[in-house]
Amino acid sequence: MDAAPAFIAGMRFRERYASVDDAIADSLLRRVGNTPLVRLRKVAEGVSDRVRVYAKLEGFNPGGSVKDRAALQMVRDAITDGRFSDGKVLLDSTSGNTGIAYAMIGAVLGFPVELCLPRNVSLERKRILRAFGAEIVYTDPMEGSDGAIVKSRELLAENPQRYFKPDQYNNPSNPRAHTLSTAREIIAQTEGAVTHFIASIGTGGTVMGTGAGLKEWNPAVTVLAAEPDNPFHGLEGLKHMDSSIVPGIYHEDRLDGKIPVETEAAYEMTRRLAQEEGILCGQSSGAACVAALELARSLDEGVVVTVFPDRGDKYMTTRVWEFEEDFAK
Amino acid sequence: MAVTVRIPTPLRKLTAGQEEVKIEGATVTEVLNNLESAHPGIGERLLDEKGGIRKFVNIYVNDEDVRFLENTDTQLKDGDEVSIIPAIAGGR
Numbered sequence: 001m002d003a004a005p006a007f008i009a010g011m012r013f014r015e016r017y018a019s020v021d022d023a024i025a026d027s028l029l030r031r032v033g034n035t036p037l038v039r040l041r042k043v044a045e046g047v048s049d050r051v052r053v054y055a056k057l058e059g060f061n062p063g064g065s066v067k068d069r070a071a072l073q074m075v076r077d078a079i080t081d082g083r084f085s086d087g088k089v090l091l092d093s094t095s096g097n098t099g100i101a102y103a104m105i106g107a108v109l110g111f112p113v114e115l116c117l118p119r120n121v122s123l124e125r126k127r128i129l130r131a132f133g134a135e136i137v138y139t140d141p142m143e144g145s146d147g148a149i150v151k152s153r154e155l156l157a158e159n160p161q162r163y164f165k166p167d168q169y170n171n172p173s174n175p176r177a178h179t180l181s182t183a184r185e186i187i188a189q190t191e192g193a194v195t196h197f198i199a200s201i202g203t204g205g206t207v208m209g210t211g212a213g214l215k216e217w218n219p220a221v222t223v224l225a226a227e228p229d230n231p232f233h234g235l236e237g238l239k240h241m242d243s244s245i246v247p248g249i250y251h252e253d254r255l256d257g258k259i260p261v262e263t264e265a266a267y268e269m270t271r272r273l274a275q276e277e278g279i280l281c282g283q284s285s286g287a288a289c290v291a292a293l294e295l296a297r298s299l300d301e302g303v304v305v306t307v308f309p310d311r312g313d314k315y316m317t318t319r320v321w322e323f324e325e326d327f328a329k
Numbered sequence: 330m331a332v333t334v335r336i337p338t339p340l341r342k343l344t345a346g347q348e349e350v351k352i353e354g355a356t357v358t359e360v361l362n363n364l365e366s367a368h369p370g371i372g373e374r375l376l377d378e379k380g381g382i383r384k385f386v387n388i389y390v391n392d393e394d395v396r397f398l399e400n401t402d403t404q405l406k407d408g409d410e411v412s413i414i415p416a417i418a419g420g421r
Contacts, residue, residue: 120387120414141414142337142348231339232374234385234415243339263385264377319384 010086011079012110020079020109024072027108032068033181035060037189037305042276043269044293050301053292054190056182059281059311063104064097066182066309070205071101073177074166075109084164089114091155091163093148096125097237097310098168098203103132114163116148116155121236124314146245168203170248175209182206183213186305195302198224198259198295200288202237204250206307211254222256226291226306229260234267234319237284237309259291266290267320270312280312283320330355332405334364335412343371352411357388358401360411375413387414 013023024030040053047053058066078084090102093116106113113134117125120141129136137155139147149169156165168174186194197214199207204225211223228235231243241252252258263283270286273279285308292306315321331351336344344350352367354360358380365372377383381401388395389412395403405411 142335142412144338144415146338230374231342232337232415233339234383240339243342264383267384322384 013108014086020076023109024076028062029072029105029108031062032072033061034185037186038277038279040277040289040293043272043289044296047293047296048300051296051299051304052193052302053296053304054306055279055285055289055292056186056305056307057279057281058307058309061101063101064311064314065101066206066307067097067101068104069177069181070168070174070203071098071105071166073180074168074171074173075102075105077173077176078164078166079109084111084166088164089162091115091152091165092168093117093145093152094168096121096314099129099134100125100132102166103129103134106134107132114155116152118144118148122314122317124317128314145239149245168205168247169245172249174203174205175212175249178206178209179213179216182210182307183217186210186214187217190303190305193303194221194305196222196224196295196299196304197306198226198288198292198304199307200226200235200238200261200284200291200309201241201250202239202284202309203247204239206309208249208251208254210307223254224291224295225252225255225258226261226288227258228287229262234263235261235283235287236315236318237282238287259294261287261290270320273308274312279308281308282310282312282315283318284309285312286320330405330407332360332407332409332411334360335410337413337415339415340371340374340413343368343374355405356401357390357395357403357405357411360405361388361401385415388412389414 017023036057037054044053061068089112091114099115102113115134116137116139118141119138139151156163207225214221228238228240231240266283266287269289270283288306292304296304331353334350334352352360352363354363375386390403391410
């Protein structure tokens, strides 16, 4: 082993590894990405026999969601080029999955994580973040995820030296993660047959980055976004763009279109995916599925790929899974 | 009898930007109906076709979820505070 590092408050991985890439390669983090692609059949009624619909099951990532990809890319790029230097605290705003990814990565590489989130996120989420050792700063539920964004900006402005703020909404490493990994995986897993890609929009990282990678490979691939049908919705993690702070990484002009999804339809599909396909996922997956099937029904032939951002376990106390007996007195 | 209704950011377009509005009503149903009369369009965001509170919407009366009270029949007192909160990931 090399000589002991001079800094005590440094990232823990430096005690053993020469670079962050080496530390990632020798840890759980090497399992980020390469998620399964599965064909949807039972829920795909009304879709032509010549149209196949596939979903990337991002819940298979170590942190349990698609956000592992973006978070790891942002952390890795920033450590490599020195923006995230030793002794700094990772700070961001997150409705959950990105925070879980940061917290998990922070635990593996050995750096502190501080997160702003609305107080009304589920208890499981808060506990998972705490379990990985993250600190949480709560914001007003009435302000939604925008309130958490504003709070994290304030904290950074008050103490710029203390923090590294990946800022998933404006960090090009976020979509880049998907250009480098998700897009290539989809091309390989469909054996080059993919014709349409559709993903729900949270930061826009998945749809922009994967879309860019697919179009670079084949400009004829159609790329669409699924979004909540109105500003007041129950699709956690997703943004209704016209009424939100538009992320810097989101460029609607590079999309071929958007498909609006009703909250209730997404919830219903989330339940069907569990009961008919055996896929226990979150409501953003239900939303992506509703939009992917609407797209698929409009086609005569093609291969539609969508992304199911996470697993369903974190949502068990939410309305999607509420059953009548919960209110029996 | 008037109560204060707290409006979440995504619905403030329908209340001309107001964070709180004073609304008359003796029950949650009456308040929501009167809210719709005062600010047309807000009702369909909160209630389904049968007049029930949409699944993803939380209505609190003074920090108590109405689903654990008498739901839309919950009685209100003068000065009560009614909050509308989207049920993102459940908790409170």
